[in-house]
Amino acid sequence: MDVNVDAGGEMGDDDLSVIMSERRRLTNLAYRMLGSLADAEDVVQETCARWYAMPAERRQAVASPAGWLTTVASRICLAQLGSARARRERYVGEWLPEPLPGHREGADGAAADPANPADPADRITLDESVNMAFLVVLETMTPAERVAFILHDVFQYPFAEVAAVVGRSAAACRQLAASARRRIRAAQAPVAPTGVQAGLVREFKRAWEAKDVRSLMDLLDPEATVIADGGGLAGALLEPLVGSERIARAYAGSAGLVGGRTLRERTVNGLPGLVAEQDGVTDTVIAFRTTGHRISHIWVVRNPEKLRPWQG
Secondary structure (H helix, E strand, O other): OOOOOOOOOOOOHHHHHHHHHHHHHHHHHHHHHHOOHHHHHHHHHHHHHHHHHOOHHHHHHOOOHHHHHHHHHHHHHHHHHHHHHHHHHOOOOOOOOOOOEOOOEOOOOOEOOOOOOOOOHHHOOOOHHHOHHHHHHHOOOOHHHHHHHHHHHHOOOOHHHHHHHHOOOHHHHHHHHHHHHHHHHHHOOOEOOHHHHHHHHHHHHHHHHHOOHHHHHHHEEEEEEEEEEOOOOOOOOOOOEEOHHHHHHHHHOOHHHHOOOEEEEEEEOOEEEEEEEEOOEEEEEEEEEEEOOEEEEEEEEOOHHHOHHHOO
16 A cells, blocks of 8 residues: 655654554445445545645644544545445446455465465455445445444444544434444344355355256245346346245346356355356355345345455
């Protein structure tokens, strides 16, 4: 990452140490707020640029550089969330968060070399707050709700500090976070253990490759939903597909996607998923949500601009 130093000062070791120690946390914060690794990188870059744009004496006077960086990054995210809705109204088809590969997982699914970690996707901590189902619910929140909830409930910042970011009172921020929690609870359903999910994804892969409509239907919840994101840059459904039979028949007939491609089981945002590769290049990433012993949601990302972390 490039950093800028103000014309009147030099970047000291302490300054560099502050930035390097905070980059991972800021990237984690911004990805959860924006649902985009590329945008998160831009936020971190802009935050660091603002830090180094200050005269050296002002930087030295900041009592908590980490707190300053968090506040600035969060405010940038809040502003971006405010404009994102207008941009997504012009987006071709459905918009989905940017999927991430498993921690230190290389393009072929194997563990990457610890001495040469993926960057920056490898800096995202994969937990329940980045699984695709969680990120999709975050997209239904207002910008202020999302920022307040992530800062307080995910990153444990007190409401007094959240208020400084959102520009509202601590009491108002407490209400924003409570509203966000209600959205999360309303969207939650019992989730199968990871081992069960992996088995369902594996069976889905087998049935898909075999074009077995009946087996696909048996794996799907009757009201299952598929949402795909091609962004107008790759073929994808423009509207959600609902119902186990419709989905099963669509997948069994999707020879154009499976033909000539290799399907692999991969970790997608911390949970079992699938990727499709053509000539060694990942062009489709599929995330799943399982309820009980059936698949209830399938999210398909084909927009190549969102698949950079998946390329070798």
